[in-house]
Amino acid sequence: xxxxxxxxxxxxxxxxxxxxxxxxxxxxxxxxxxxxxxxxxxxxxxxxxxxxxxxxxxxxxxxxxxxxxxxxxxxxxxxxxxxxxxxxxxxxxxxxxxxxxxxxxxxxxxxxxx
Numbered sequence: 001x002x003x004x005x006x007x008x009x010x011x012x013x014x015x016x017x018x019x020x021x022x023x024x025x026x027x028x029x030x031x032x033x034x035x036x037x038x039x040x041x042x043x044x045x046x047x048x049x050x051x052x053x054x055x056x057x058x059x060x061x062x063x064x065x066x067x068x069x070x071x072x073x074x075x076x077x078x079x080x081x082x083x084x085x086x087x088x089x090x091x092x093x094x095x096x097x098x099x100x101x102x103x104x105x106x107x108x109x110x111x112x113x114x
Contacts, residue, residue, distance in 0.1 A: 005052060014049050021053045021112045025066070031103035035072035038105045039079035046110055055114050057083070060090040064109040066097040072105055 006013035015022045026045045028038035043057075050056050067076060073094065084090075090110075099107055 005049070014053060016053050016114070019114045020061075021050065021055055021114060023049055023110050023112075025107040025109045027099070027101075027104050027107045031101065031105075035067075035075035035105045036079050039076045039108075040083075042106055042108050043079065043083045046108065050110075050112055053112075053114065055112050057112075058085045058088040059113045060088075060110050061113055062111045063090050063092040065092065065094040066099060066107040066109075067094060068097070068099050068102075068105050070096045076106055 001017070003016045004012040004014070005016075011024050013024050023046060026042045026049070028041040029045075030041060031038065033041070047057060050059075065076065065080075067073060076094075097107075099105075
């Protein structure tokens with residue numbers, strides 16, 4: 001059985017199946033902040049969704065990070081490094097991408113184990 005969370009007409013924020021949790025791309029709620037602030041917002045949203053599924057960031061098995069501008073890579077990494085649990089940094093890819101809204105600086109997708 002697939003369990004979906006926050007189901008909309010276009011997407012669900014999260015799906016859980018067979019011990020795996022997939023999150024939709026998480027974006028900042030307050031796009032007026034700099035890359036550090038936007039990244040922290042996104043990471044907090046990831047924490048909240050993973051908690052709802054019954055898991056946490058130490059169980060992330062893959063992260064994909066999309067940056068609107070690669071010049072923001074150091075600022076995003078500073079927020080990420082402060083957030084990721086020591087000894088549990090997951091495999092990760094970071095790419096530059098044109099995001100759906102021009103004010104967004106970062107979008108993050110994660111997959112985690114239950």
